Amino acid sequence: xxxxxxxxxxxxxxxxxxxxxxxxxxxxxxxxxxxxxxxxxxxxxxxxxxxxxxxxxxxxxxxxxxxxxxxxxxxxxxxxxxxxxxxxxxxxxxxxxxxxxxxxxxxxxxxxxxxxxxxxxxxxxxxxxxxxxxxxxxxxxxxxxxxxxxxxxxxxxxxxxxxxxxxxxxxxxxxxxxxxxxxxxxxxxxxxxxxxxxxxx
Amino acid sequence: xxxxxxxxxxxxxxxxxxxxxxxxxxxxxxxxxxxxxxxxxxxxxxxxxxxxxxxxxxxxxxxxxxxxxxxxxxxxxxxxxxxxxxxxxxxxxxxxxxxxxxxxxxxxxxxxxxxxxxxxxxxxxxxxxxxxxxxxxxxxxxxxxxxxxxxxxxxxxxxxxxxxxxxxxxxxxxxxxxxxxxxxxxxxxxxxxxxxxxxxx
DNA sequence: AAGCTTATTGACCGGTCGGCCAGTTAGCAT
DNA sequence: ATGCTAACTGGCCGACCGGTCAATAAGCTT
Numbered sequence: 001x002x003x004x005x006x007x008x009x010x011x012x013x014x015x016x017x018x019x020x021x022x023x024x025x026x027x028x029x030x031x032x033x034x035x036x037x038x039x040x041x042x043x044x045x046x047x048x049x050x051x052x053x054x055x056x057x058x059x060x061x062x063x064x065x066x067x068x069x070x071x072x073x074x075x076x077x078x079x080x081x082x083x084x085x086x087x088x089x090x091x092x093x094x095x096x097x098x099x100x101x102x103x104x105x106x107x108x109x110x111x112x113x114x115x116x117x118x119x120x121x122x123x124x125x126x127x128x129x130x131x132x133x134x135x136x137x138x139x140x141x142x143x144x145x146x147x148x149x150x151x152x153x154x155x156x157x158x159x160x161x162x163x164x165x166x167x168x169x170x171x172x173x174x175x176x177x178x179x180x181x182x183x184x185x186x187x188x189x190x191x192x193x194x195x196x197x198x199x200x201x
Numbered sequence: 202x203x204x205x206x207x208x209x210x211x212x213x214x215x216x217x218x219x220x221x222x223x224x225x226x227x228x229x230x231x232x233x234x235x236x237x238x239x240x241x242x243x244x245x246x247x248x249x250x251x252x253x254x255x256x257x258x259x260x261x262x263x264x265x266x267x268x269x270x271x272x273x274x275x276x277x278x279x280x281x282x283x284x285x286x287x288x289x290x291x292x293x294x295x296x297x298x299x300x301x302x303x304x305x306x307x308x309x310x311x312x313x314x315x316x317x318x319x320x321x322x323x324x325x326x327x328x329x330x331x332x333x334x335x336x337x338x339x340x341x342x343x344x345x346x347x348x349x350x351x352x353x354x355x356x357x358x359x360x361x362x363x364x365x366x367x368x369x370x371x372x373x374x375x376x377x378x379x380x381x382x383x384x385x386x387x388x389x390x391x392x393x394x395x396x397x398x399x400x401x402x
Numbered sequence: 403a404a405g406c407t408t409a410t411t412g413a414c415c416g417g418t419c420g421g422c423c424a425g426t427t428a429g430c431a432t
Numbered sequence: 433a434t435g436c437t438a439a440c441t442g443g444c445c446g447a448c449c450g451g452t453c454a455a456t457a458a459g460c461t462t
Contacts, residue, residue, distance in 0.1 A: 008428055008439055029317065031233035035420055048440055050421065109317065111373075116230065116313055118372045130377040147392075153379035154389035161366035161374075162359060168369075169362065171319045172312075176331040178354035188355035191348075196397030209409055209458055236450055249410055251451065 017042045026106045067110050068122040085140035098163045108167045218243045227307045269323040286341035299364045309368045
């Protein structure tokens, strides 16, 4: 049943290349990474990368696709386990999203690169996630748990974008005077956000 | 007094190179732009770019520095004309910042590139701006115009990051289902944000 | 008019880029 | 054992990279 200790293992090789490529692309972006870098980081020859992926561009696409799938399934799982709409659960969702990003800095940087590229290949998956999130908020609005005079999509977008930018621009604002830790910021943001989406008196 | 119509004008040349470089770097990032591209876009030879800027890296730094100075002085002017703390003025500041970013998409993309680079060269200017903004909020808190149980820096950061991400990731979320226009989003964000930072009952 | 400075050019450089290809070798089916 | 397929290698390629340099020419000073 268990794989024999063969000297060749194409799947394992593909995986090693993907992993090395993910690290390099996430760190430096697509164009400044070279095939030689990729090859030596993965411990294989350039030719072998071409054999498995065809070209540098297609390797980059494979890396992005894989990362998006990971992100998508993780978020979908979080959405499904969130259960019935409830004001407390919105808070929990924001916290969960924030901590997911904190635990997955590679995903954050990958998103940032794709934003700049104008890549829209993950559009379908993202639209699906956002649609589900907005629907969840809409139900909470109908039950009077959240204010109903704002677009549900905008509610989700607000917290998603704030969390995303917090980690994407970390290097930029981490030295701002008075800026707190991740947890301190999250706590303050939640105070503002939860009070902001609470039903109007 | 007026400049003669000379065939040579080094300052004008420098400017043309800077403008072409800004457009290309903003669009494609540093590493995927080539000197040949820059030269033909600016209508000069590669050698002339080296003559005026020394290297590709130093041209990139000049472009960033210039953009940061523009941004910094524009923001400082906005802060100074904001005047005395007031809840209505916070709303106006958010709107002004949002519309500044909307009117300066190049600056937005430049920030995004520098975030990914981990560039912190604009740290001092940014810290100064953020310090002034946070001080402004702190005074409003002391006067009871804003809730005082959140870090003033976090209040400023929240709206700055939301506005920034709205434009940085536009290509990403503009196709999300239910997402409104710039103005519709800004209006909803302001509803949430202003209610969120209002003094507690 | 002469001379100096410097903006500007075009030819050129070594190095490296992504990619290709012929050849080798490991695993597997028969 | 014998082929066959595909993983894998090393060497090579033309293109292009950022950068240099000697030569030219425009504008300024005197």
